[in-house]
Amino acid sequence: MTISYPRQFLHSLFNCAVDAASASQRLPAFLPSPPAHGRTVVIGAGKAAAAMALAVEQHWQGPLSGLVVTRYGHGAPCQQIEVIEAAHPVPDAAGQQAAQRIRQQLQDLTAEDLVLCLISGGGSALLALPAPGISLQQKQAINKALLRSGASISEMNCVRKHLSAIKGGRLALACGPARVVTLLISDVPGDEAHVIASGPTLPDPGTCAQALAIIQKYQITLPDSVLADWHSGAAETPKPGDPRFHGHTHHIISTAQQSLQAAAAKAREAGIAAYILSDEIEGEAADIGLMHAALARQIAQHGQPFQTPCVLLSGGETSVTVRGQGRGGRNAQFLLSFALACAGHPRIHALACDTDGIDGTEDNAGAYCGPDTLQRAQELQLSGRAMLENNDAYHFFEAVNDLIMTGPTRTNVNDFRAILIV
Structure with a gap:
């Protein structure tokens, strides 16, 4: 031949x-049934988030509202779900504001409501809400150092989870008592769901101690307040088995x-x-x-x-x-x-x-x-x-x-x- x-x-x-990884082809088969009485709120982050939101709109039966954040230039013409564009791979103020607004979307939810979370690679930078005591500028500097260090994506995201007020499962806790269904497009080797975009709606098996070891391995400087929180465990993420994740589900819809x-x-x-x-x-x-x-x-x-x-x-x-x-x-x-x-x-x-x-x-x-x-x-x-x-x-x-x-x-x-x- x-x-x-x-x-x-x-x-x-x-x-x-x-084409095989596109949201339009992969997402519809994974959509859950609409809630019988409650609202459906769509949130999400990543380079594919807008395309995923558009696929939801095209196949959803019933009313929708929500907001997703994607990289500049990666938007899609959604009608019901707002799309915000922000910076990647280093977060910016637009990403921080989008994260704040996403969290606001989750206020006053009930057990009858459904949160549909759309996650893809890039969400770690795009969903930028620094933990208390960390400025956006400090987070940007740490992120730049990680990107230049040669660290693997799982190492980088372990650190990012412990610098965030929203990643490592914390976003799911903000959704309570609503049920959360997370649909993910995987950009990580091994397709570990909690690593994708630093797992904002999934429990985190990683620890502050592991994040500290990564920072030390690559000789990255952290603010003293962050180091203190990591040493004490005050910045620990919610773990597998936490009852607050009960009833939540996730599906990886596209893989390498x-x-x-x-x-x-x-x-x-x-x-x-x-x-x-x-x-x-x-x-x-x-x-x-x-x-x-x-x-x-x-x-x-x-x-x-x-x-x-x-x-x-x-x-x-x-x-x-x-x-x-x-x-x-x-x-x-x-x-x-x-x-x-x-x-x-x-x-x-x-x-x-x-x-x-x-x-x-x-x-x-x-x-x-x-x-x-x-x-x-x-x-x-x-x-x-x-x-x-x-x-x-x-x-x-x-x-x-x-x-x-x-x-x-x-x-x-x-x-x-x-x-x-x-």
């Missing part, structure tokens, strides 16, 4: 993965695995064998790039462990310990490391993108590399190695016209990598 246009083929797999399976099916329809390596790969993006490149070369040169042609698919969330001054998200960082390791192998093509359409904080979803990518960079007198070390993969792929721009996809099941060996 010959693929005439490898870049377009890989991009089609990415589009298929994104589902998207990878959809992309694999599309590849097989085109006559290309597809193999899913993992849906929960974590680690330094550049190191993961080296690992994928070694596997791709083994296949291309020896037909092991898979025969060609084939495509390798993987998901998860890599991280980048920022040491340089350049631009570039984790997918571009992964792909530049991968391209350098493949050294222009004539049979290897690859794409790495974030399914939300935003690679880190940039305007691209990710990038593509082919056998001639490094050669074209050399003709422009670019040093891929130097740019990788400077965390400047964005400008590398921009110069060779290999960035992939999609704009916001309004879903988020995290990284998507596809490697074609012909």
Whole structure:
């Protein structure tokens, strides 16, 4: 089987993965029945929150009200549910005000009311209500330090829960005595519901002691008042088994695995064998790039462990310990490391993108590399190695016209990598 246009083929797999995770396709089957007598209040946060709210409006039988917060540019034309846009990945005043207004929506609820909570990746920054004694500016500084540290998403969210007045299950407590149904689009490796957007409506198994260990591991400075609350346990989150969560339910409606399976099916329809390596790969993006490149070369040169042609698919969330001054998200960082390791192998093509359409904080979803990518960079007198070390993969792929721009996809099941060996 010959693929005439490898870049377009890989991009089609990415589009298929994104479509498989869309709220419009996945959410309706998980909607609960409307309450017999009470109100339905919709709240939510995340890059997919507006798209999820729109899907609710299109399929709900009965009146609705509520408010969700999403990233700037990720809104949707909802009619009954208000949509507020705020900053991501570093929270801003708009996110703080949205969180305050969401909590106000929950006042005076009764046991006959239903709270439908729509959560997706990005909600940790977007639902920004600092715990007492912490200013928004302090929370912003801590968040920036976490993002540059190389911490995993589960580590970051453990810390965020213990800095918040609303995350780590606290938002659910504010809903009492109403019943809470949470629908989630997972952007975290392992699909642990309480990690997604720092679990605002789910009990938290993490502890202040664990958050302290993470801060110490990455040498992040906290205000003395926060440290005192963590040492004393005053900032502890509500735990599994807490009776205040009785009767609440949650459902993960979209996952990376589902998207990878959809992309694999599309590849097989085109006559290309597809193999899913993992849906929960974590680690330094550049190191993961080296690992994928070694596997791709083994296949291309020896037909092991898979025969060609084939495509390798993987998901998860890599991280980048920022040491340089350049631009570039984790997918571009992964792909530049991968391209350098493949050294222009004539049979290897690859794409790495974030399914939300935003690679880190940039305007691209990710990038593509082919056998001639490094050669074209050399003709422009670019040093891929130097740019990788400077965390400047964005400008590398921009110069060779290999960035992939999609704009916001309004879903988020995290990284998507596809490697074609012909």
